[in-house]
Amino acid sequence: MKIAMILFIGFLLVMCVFPANTIAEERDFNKGKKLYLKYCEKCHGQEGKGDGYTLFNPPVADLTSPEIQKKTDAELWHGVHEGIPNTAMGTWRFVLSDEEINSVLAFLRSFGH
Numbered sequence: 300m301k302i303a304m305i306l307f308i309g310f311l312l313v314m315c316v317f318p319a320n321t322i323a324e325e326r327d328f329n330k331g332k333k334l335y336l337k338y339c340e341k342c343h344g345q346e347g348k349g350d351g352y353t354l355f356n357p358p359v360a361d362l363t364s365p366e367i368q369k370k371t372d373a374e375l376w377h378g379v380h381e382g383i384p385n386t387a388m389g390t391w392r393f394v395l396s397d398e399e400i401n402s403v404l405a406f407l408r409s410f411g412h
């Protein structure tokens with residue numbers, strides 16, 4: 300009985316320190332990072348600076364730049380989902396689910412800080 304009580308209080312304390320949504324965001328971030336390294340890093344570079352594959356014209360976007368970071372999630376989502384016409388940035392809608400694109404965007408936001 301005592302142990303159950305201690306476990307319960309411990310659980311409450313953990314929930315105070317890590318509210319459920321932080322844990323969810325953390326999971327999205329890690330998932331997004333994995334997807335980014337798998338699919339996007341080749342062109343956009345490990346730190347998103349657009350220094351992966353540098354011979355495209357127009358060049359690969361620098362995802363750390365204010366021009367990209369000031370775009371809304373919806374705009375970036377659209378760019379990833381549909382691709383950017385006449386550039387090397389293709390559509391990812393056949394590769395990534397809607398939710399996976401959200402995860403990748405959660406990771407992309409970390410380039411702005």
Ligand code: HEC
Nearest residue numbers: 338339342355357358359360375378379383386387388403
């Ligand atoms: C084959 C190379 C290539 C790959 C792979 C690639 N990109 Fe891109 N990406 C580009 C290029 C080139 C641009 C710049 C397009 C332009 O000039 O508008 C770009 C632009 C972008 C932009 C900016 C879009 C905007 O609104 O201006 C985002 C966000 C982005 N890429 C995310 C991703 C993500 C996420 C992935 C992986 C799922 C990815 N890219 C994979 C080449 C690539």
